[in-house]
Amino acid sequence: MTLKNKTSFFATALSLLLVICSSCGIYSFSGTTISPDIKSMSIQTIENSTGEGPSNLTDIVTTTFKNYYRRNTNLTVIQAEGDLQLAGQIVSFTYSPAAIEREGQQDQASLNRLTLGIQVRFTNTKDPQKDFDRLFTISENFEGDVDITQIPAASITSMTERLVTDVFNKTVADW
Structure with a gap:
């Protein structure tokens, strides 16, 4: 195959791939499966x-x-009455021992676990079969000598981002 034929072949294959991916209307490269009417x-x-x-x-x-x-x-993110609607509340923010070790005559936490739980109500006004009301939780362990007031804000933000990813996957990625 000559260079001109190879170039033509790859250009045709790429064009075909783009047409296939865009023709279904609900696939995106971010992994979401959002209907075009939303x-x-x-x-x-x-x-x-x-x-x-x-x-x-x-x-x-x-x-x-x-x-x-x-x-x-x-999607345009608005305050109310969207095609997709997400509401919820933080229902748990707990810090408790995750592992106990005996030090002398005393039991002591060697690890503490922070758990964040959010009850999420999701409404899809275009497809009510996708509605749900569900608890999402995420946990992270910290050294036993770290008090809850010493947990860095970045750790709480990171936990929140992982939890939001779980909710995102359930709402628009159909995972």
């Missing part, structure tokens, strides 16, 4: 009903949700 998503403020955690936990969680959906979809 244009917006409303994300309500995710309130902290536990009274635990940092004072800005509501803001961290809500902002992370909004930013993640803006970054990973073409």
Whole structure:
């Protein structure tokens, strides 16, 4: 095959691939499966009903949700009445021993676990069969000598991002 034929073959193959990927209308390279008739998503403020955690936990969680959906979809994120609707509340922010070790005559936590739980209500106004109300949780372990007030904000943000990824996969990636 000559160089001209190879170039022509690859150009044709690439064009065909692009046509196939764009023709179905619901596939995207971010892994989402959003119907073309869905244009917006409303994300309500995710309130902290536990009274635990940092004072800005509501803001961290809500902002992370909004930013993640803006970054990973073409949906317009609005306050209310979106084609997709996400609401919820923080229902657990607990710090408890994950591993105990005996030191002398005393039991002591060698690891502590922070667990963040969010109850999420998802509504798909175009396809109600995809609606759900479900608890999502994420945990992370910290050394036993780390007090809950010493947990870095970056760790809480990282946990929140992983939890939001789980919710994203359930809502628009159909995982």
